[in-house]
Structures are given as structure tokens and as C-alpha cells.
Amino acid sequence: MTDPAGHHALDADDPLAPYRDRFVGADQPLVYFDGNSLGRPLAVTGPRLARFVEAEWGGRLIRGWDEGWLELPQVIGDDLGRVVLGAAPGQTVVGDSTTVLLYKLMRAAVAARPGRTEIVIDRDNFPTDRYVAAGIADECGLTLRWIDVDLDAGVTAAQLEAAVGPDTALVVLSHVAYRSAWLADLPALTAIAHDAGALVLWDLCHSAGSVPVALDAAGVDLAVGCTYKYLNGGPGAPAFAYVASRHLGELTQPIQGWMGAVDTFLMGPTYAPAPGIRRFLSGTPPIVGMLAMQDMLALVEEAGIDAVRTKSVALTSYAVDVADELLAPIGVTLASPRDPALRGGHVTLNHPLMREVTAALWQRDVIPDYRDPHGLRIGLSPLSTSFAEVRRGLELVRETLEQMTA
Known part of the structure; x- marks a missing residue:
């Protein structure tokens, strides 16, 4: 049994607790369990955006492109690589949505493996990944080889070994499963x-931003991630793409646009790709959408990604312990790995009434999200979430569920 007041000691002993005060709304009684879908804004971000509108956009106008905006996708990409991805400079770029970047890199990858006819992907991968892979398979006359996974877990080494072979062009995997929070063994x-x-x-x-990633050390080929979850870039913030330097000369950009051309303003009759990671840009970079994540990257670098992971493990472990105490006796089951070494930054709790419970909680200023089948998902952003918030939120989950089953 957990100590009902134990969260006080956990928060008092938490070296990252002071960072919570830097987020907008964190001082309010609302319980935010959805930081893995949309992170809270930092208090410094509003003034940053206002200064940009007044001084750069309003003051410099189109001159801003020559004064730094054109390089921003790669500048922030390198910051991402250094702070959270374990990637050397020149391999990461920011721009487009997650979906568009998934298409670009998947399409480039299968083109780089001519004669191979299969894309391997698991049935519980995020829908966008599955949909894009299916579209590319149709487009290129390829076959999807599906891995059937436990919805409470994710792809294992044995499952992948059984699925890949001489026909495999590309394997598409999630580092942390969106439903269960299964943390895949990325290097293996x-x-x-x-x-x-x-x-x-x-x-x-x-x-990205919650679990340390070592892309270069693991020999990863390609990666895509969004920036509005643990990187707090705001709704619709652009995604990032990583292409290992060894592949930059061989992969062909499938959406050829002026911003990825070797001479952006030459505007010649034919397309020639820029050298390096810039070739994976297509259209005009979304500059305003990139600004908020700079503040969060600076904060993560200050705190240290390993310390962020330690806090994340502590938060999810506490959530599991409290759920065992308060919710398991009324029929709620854990749909995430119990071992924190196999778990990312969220926890999913299952009960047949969780869809209704989630809707009711939103009316009470407790904000988790819902994922089929029957899953209430608790996303705990390490730098903006307290242990007291976790305890209060789960107490209200129990209260709401009890009211519905009375």
C-alpha cells in the first residue's frame, strides 16, 4: 500500500521539482495527464513569440530569411540531435508534419533497396505509420509483413527475427508504443x-524528450518524431527527421521542393538536391512553429536527459503503485509493462468503462486520454508533473469509476 501522503516526500526529494514552476498553468489545481500528447507551454515562450512578431517578423520582414530563418531547420535539428537524440550534427532537420516525414523517409528507404519486396511493421504501431506504410506498399507494389504483438507490450527481438528476411526492404518500429508504453530494445x-x-x-x-535515445551509437538508419509532446513545441509544431550521415548520399528525396534544392534561389529549370540533410526539406520552413521547442530544448539540456528519464521512471512507477492500491480492487488492470526498464513515459489502465470515465474526468479538470480497448492513458511529462498531481488524479479516477458502478 502506498502512503496517501507519500507524494509530499517524493516531491520534496525531487531535484527536478523546481522546473514545474516554469510551465504555464502548472500552479493550477487541474490535473494534466496528457503531456505525452500535448505538452504544456513554458512561461518564457509567450514573450519569445511576441518578441519574434515585433522585432523579427515585424521589424526585419523578409530580411529575416537571410538573417537566420533559412538555417533554422538545421540549427534546431542539430540541437535536437545533441540534447535528446544522441545524433551528431548534420543528420537531423525540422520541417513538415510527422506524416509527411514518415512518407519521405519510408519512400526513400524502399527505393534504396531495389529488388526487396516487403515492409515489416507491427499491427499495433501508430495508425499514421501503418497507413503511410500501406500507401507506399500500394504505390510501389510491395507487401506488408505484419507482426502481431501483445497490445499490453510491443515488438520483441524474437518476433522481429521471425519476420525479416532477404525480401525485407524496410522495418518500421516505434521506440515507445503509443498504447502500452512498451519501450523497444532499439539497438537490438x-x-x-x-x-x-x-x-x-x-x-x-x-x-523524444522523455527517454534518452542514442541513434548514432545504435547505428539507426532513419527516424522521425513529433515535437508537440515531450518537446512542448505547441499544437501542430513541425516534426523532425533523422537520416544517418552514411545514407545522405544514397537516399533520394521523394518530395522535391525548392527549399531542398542545392541553390534555393536559383530557381532553375531542373531540381538538384542540396548536399546533406537539407535535401530532405521541401517547402518553406514553418518558422513560427519552430520557436517554442527551442525553449524546451534549452530546459531539457539544463536538466539533463538522463535526469529527465529518472524522473519519468519515478512518476510512472508511482502511478503503477497508486493504481495497484486504489484501482485494482475495483477491477482496473495495468495495460503497460510493469518493469520500468520496459516502459516509456506513460501508463495505460484498462476497465470496460474507461471511455466514459475519461469523458467525466475532463469535466472535473482531470485530463487523461482514452485509447481502445478500454484504456485510460496517463501521460506524465517529467518536468511539468508532480507526484501530488499523480496521486490526486488517480484518486479522482477511482471516485469517478465508483460513482459509475454504484
Whole structure:
């Protein structure tokens, strides 16, 4: 049994607790369990955006492109690589949505493996990943080889070994499963794909900024991630793409646009790709949408990604303990790995009434989200979430569920 007041000691002993005060709304009684879908804004971000509108956009106008905006996708990409991705400079770029970047990198990858006819992906991967892979398979006359996974877990080494072979062009995997929070063994699964001669693309949407990633050390080929979850870039903030330097000369950009051309303003009759990661840009970079994540990257770098992961493990472990105490006796089951080494930054709790419970909680200023089947998902953003918030939120989950079953 957990100590009902134990959250006080946990918050008092938490070295990252002071960072919570830097987020807009964190001082309010609302319980926010959805930081893995949309992170809170930092208090410094509003003034940053206002200064940009007044001084750069309003003051410099179109001159801003020559004064730094054109380089911003790569500048922030390198910051992402250094702070959270374990990637050397020149391999990460910001721009487009997650969906568009998934298409670009998947399409480039299968083109780089001519004669291979299969894309390997699991049935519980995020819908966008599955939909894009299916579209590319139709477009290129390829076959999807599906891995059936436990919805409470994710892809294992044995499952991937059984799925890949000489026909595998590309393996598409999520580092943290969106439903269960299963934390995949990124180095081991990457090695299995490579042993089969395939490229591997990792979806980092539910890990970047919460779980340390070592893309270069693991030999990852390709990765895509969003920036509005644990990186707090705001709704619709652009995604990022990582392409290992060894592949930058061989992969062909499938959406050829002026911003990825070797001479952006030459505007010649034919397309010639820019050298390096810039070739994976297409259209005009969304400058305003990139600004908020700079503040969060600075904060994560200040705190240290390993310390962020330690806090994340502590928060999710506490949530599991409290759920065992308060919710298991009334029929709620854990739909995430119990071992924190196998779990990302969220926890999913199952009960047949969780869809209704989630809707009712939103009316009470407790904000989790719902995922079929029957899953209430608790996303705990490490720098903006307290242990007291976790305790209060789960107490209200129990109260709401009891009212519905009375």
C-alpha cells in the first residue's frame, strides 16, 4: 500500500521539482495527464513569440530569411540531435508534419533497396505509420509483413527475427508504443534488421524528450518524431527527421521542393538536391512553429536527459503503485509493462468503462486520454508533473469509476 501522503516526500526529494514552476498553468489545481500528447507551454515562450512578431517578423520582414530563418531547420535539428537524440550534427532537420516525414523517409528507404519486396511493421504501431506504410506498399507494389504483438507490450527481438528476411526492404518500429508504453530494445532490433540487409525507421514520437535515445551509437538508419509532446513545441509544431550521415548520399528525396534544392534561389529549370540533410526539406520552413521547442530544448539540456528519464521512471512507477492500491480492487488492470526498464513515459489502465470515465474526468479538470480497448492513458511529462498531481488524479479516477458502478 502506498502512503496517501507519500507524494509530499517524493516531491520534496525531487531535484527536478523546481522546473514545474516554469510551465504555464502548472500552479493550477487541474490535473494534466496528457503531456505525452500535448505538452504544456513554458512561461518564457509567450514573450519569445511576441518578441519574434515585433522585432523579427515585424521589424526585419523578409530580411529575416537571410538573417537566420533559412538555417533554422538545421540549427534546431542539430540541437535536437545533441540534447535528446544522441545524433551528431548534420543528420537531423525540422520541417513538415510527422506524416509527411514518415512518407519521405519510408519512400526513400524502399527505393534504396531495389529488388526487396516487403515492409515489416507491427499491427499495433501508430495508425499514421501503418497507413503511410500501406500507401507506399500500394504505390510501389510491395507487401506488408505484419507482426502481431501483445497490445499490453510491443515488438520483441524474437518476433522481429521471425519476420525479416532477404525480401525485407524496410522495418518500421516505434521506440515507445503509443498504447502500452512498451519501450523497444532499439539497438537490438536495429541490429536484427541490419542482419537481414534491411533499413530500419524508428518512430520517436512517444520517446523524444522523455527517454534518452542514442541513434548514432545504435547505428539507426532513419527516424522521425513529433515535437508537440515531450518537446512542448505547441499544437501542430513541425516534426523532425533523422537520416544517418552514411545514407545522405544514397537516399533520394521523394518530395522535391525548392527549399531542398542545392541553390534555393536559383530557381532553375531542373531540381538538384542540396548536399546533406537539407535535401530532405521541401517547402518553406514553418518558422513560427519552430520557436517554442527551442525553449524546451534549452530546459531539457539544463536538466539533463538522463535526469529527465529518472524522473519519468519515478512518476510512472508511482502511478503503477497508486493504481495497484486504489484501482485494482475495483477491477482496473495495468495495460503497460510493469518493469520500468520496459516502459516509456506513460501508463495505460484498462476497465470496460474507461471511455466514459475519461469523458467525466475532463469535466472535473482531470485530463487523461482514452485509447481502445478500454484504456485510460496517463501521460506524465517529467518536468511539468508532480507526484501530488499523480496521486490526486488517480484518486479522482477511482471516485469517478465508483460513482459509475454504484
